[in-house]
Amino acid sequence: MKVARFHAPGDLRIEEAPEPVAGPGEVKIRVRNCSTCGTDVKIYKHGHHHIDPPRVMGHEIAGEVVESAAPGWAPGDRVQVIAAIPCGRCAECLRGRMTVCPNQESMGYHYDGGFAEYMVVPAKVLAVDGLNRIPDGVGFAEASVAEPLACVLNGQELARVGPGDDVLIMGSGPIGCLHVRLARARGAARVFLADINPDRLAVAAGLVRPDAAIHADVEEHVAKLTDGRGADVVITAAAAGAAQEQAIRMAARQGRISFFGGLPKDNPIIACDSNLVHYRELTIVGANGSSPAHNARALDLIATGAVPVADLITERLPLTDVLAAIDTVARGAAIKVTIEP
Ligand SMILES: [Zn+2]
Ligand SMILES: [Zn+2]
Numbered sequence: 001m002k003v004a005r006f007h008a009p010g011d012l013r014i015e016e017a018p019e020p021v022a023g024p025g026e027v028k029i030r031v032r033n034c035s036t037c038g039t040d041v042k043i044y045k046h047g048h049h050h051i052d053p054p055r056v057m058g059h060e061i062a063g064e065v066v067e068s069a070a071p072g073w074a075p076g077d078r079v080q081v082i083a084a085i086p087c088g089r090c091a092e093c094l095r096g097r098m099t100v101c102p103n104q105e106s107m108g109y110h111y112d113g114g115f116a117e118y119m120v121v122p123a124k125v126l127a128v129d130g131l132n133r134i135p136d137g138v139g140f141a142e143a144s145v146a147e148p149l150a151c152v153l154n155g156q157e158l159a160r161v162g163p164g165d166d167v168l169i170m171g172s173g174p175i176g177c178l179h180v181r182l183a184r185a186r187g188a189a190r191v192f193l194a195d196i197n198p199d200r201l202a203v204a205a206g207l208v209r210p211d212a213a214i215h216a217d218v219e220e221h222v223a224k225l226t227d228g229r230g231a232d233v234v235i236t237a238a239a240a241g242a243a244q245e246q247a248i249r250m251a252a253r254q255g256r257i258s259f260f261g262g263l264p265k266d267n268p269i270i271a272c273d274s275n276l277v278h279y280r281e282l283t284i285v286g287a288n289g290s291s292p293a294h295n296a297r298a299l300d301l302i303a304t305g306a307v308p309v310a311d312l313i314t315e316r317l318p319l320t321d322v323l324a325a326i327d328t329v330a331r332g333a334a335i336k337v338t339i340e341p
Contacts, residue, residue, distance in 0.1 A: 002341065003056045004115035004322040009047045012057065014320055020112070022069045025123035027131065029063035029079060032140035034114030035313070035338040036060070036322075037148060037174065038239075041330045043108075050109045058115035058339070059083035059108040062134065062143035066118070070126050080143040080299055081114070081121055082130035082150075083107050084289040098128070098291035099154055115322055117341045130292040135303035141316065141338050142302055145178075145309040149298035150290035152178045152260075156186060158285040159233050159258040163187035168222055168231035168250060170194045171238030171261065172204035172213075174336045177312050179235050179260070180208040185306040188233075192225060194218045195238075200332045207311055207335065222250045229253070235260050241270040248272055248282065256283045312336045 003017045022028040036058075042048070043057060061081040065073050073079075086093050086101035093101050107113045111122050121131055134143040152175060161167055167183040169176050172195035183191045193210035195201035205213035214221045222231055230252035236243045239261050247257045263270075276282060290298070301307040314334045317325050319341040328334050 001117035002319050003112070003117070004058070004319060005054045006043060006047075006051065006057050007053050009045055012044050012323060012326070014322065017116070019118045020120040022067045022120050023123070025070050025126060027065055027070050027073050027079075027121045027126065028067040029081075029119055029121060030066050031061060031063040031114045031116055031119050031341045033062045033144040033338050033340055034058040034060055035141070035144040035148075035336055036325050036329050038329060040326055044326050048109060050106065055108070056112035056116050056119075057108045058113035059106060060144045060147045061107060061114035061119065062140040063114070063119070070123070073131070078134040078140070078143070079121075080132045080134055080146050080295065081107060082125060082290070082292050082295045083147045085122070085124050085130060086128055086291065088128045098293075099288050104289075115319060115339060115341065117319070128292050130295070132296050132299050135299060138299065138303050139310070141313050141340075142309050143299060144338060145312065145336060146295055146298040146302060147290070148175060149178050149182070149301065149307060149309065150294035151175075151287065152182050153294050153298055153301070154290045155179070155235065155258050155260045155287035156182055158287055159235065159256040161186050161188060161233050164189050165232040166190045166192070166226055166229075166252070167233045167235065168192045168194065169210075170218070170234065170236045170243045170247060172197070172201045173237065173332060174312060175260070176237040177204050177208045177335060178307070178309070179237055180210050181307045182301070185301065190225075192222065192231065197332060204335065219246060219250055226252065230255060232256070233258065237261050239263055241267065244270050245272070248276055248284070251280065251282050253280045254282070255280065256285065258285050258287055260287045309336075313338050316340055
């Protein structure tokens, strides 16, 4: 079979590999869609301390069971696979905080991922209910977007996005688009979308129709749009410290700020006016991936139409074009790019 294997930063190869075999408690799938995101760009360019190459990349995975050595699964089952695998046994997991499991492993990092014709779903994934049946009417490509949507869901739960909120999303990539749609589904009053790249913003805004699309002077615009209150929730879906600093200044009293996107590890320090946090009773939250339960609920949001994703998938490419796909993502030239191995 063909796989896309990471060997070193800048060295991702399409190779022939033997088909994997499902061991006890495992399931083998024919990968039908594995979508790409900024994380794949980061891994391709810089590697990752949890990846010991060579490793098949790809973590937004949907496919069809072809071989099962696990109870409850049979050939023909259409499935979506979690990306982050919690251990299920540590103090955090036992408290239900699976997104911050310190023993977390990931598909495409510790295990071969979905940029391949076939893939084995590790027993550890099945042990934490990390394999989800794709509901009828949901395609494989849409199902592959359940993983990033699950992360977005975790972020908005932590930031308590709810009815009546004015929500500002900074960054109009695929994650920003999912944030706009989910905020609407959760009853937000108005959703604003900001990006410093006007072209990317225009494309995203055309699809997800925010109440305002802001490409410059974001602080002035948000002040004006909210009569000086600020946004009840500000979500940064961009790897920029400057956006995080602005986010704190643009939050309304008792506002919530989600640092959804992480910062480059060599430059993670920002300036924060602590008195804004104190007097305005702000809450700043992080977001670290998603739990298996978030993935199941994300699939449900897609299936019910609460969060449509089909129109966000703007490019479908074969596995042999994975480098072109990663380049497209790096340039921000598409919303969601999916690989169809
Ligand atoms: Zn991803
Ligand atoms: Zn754990």
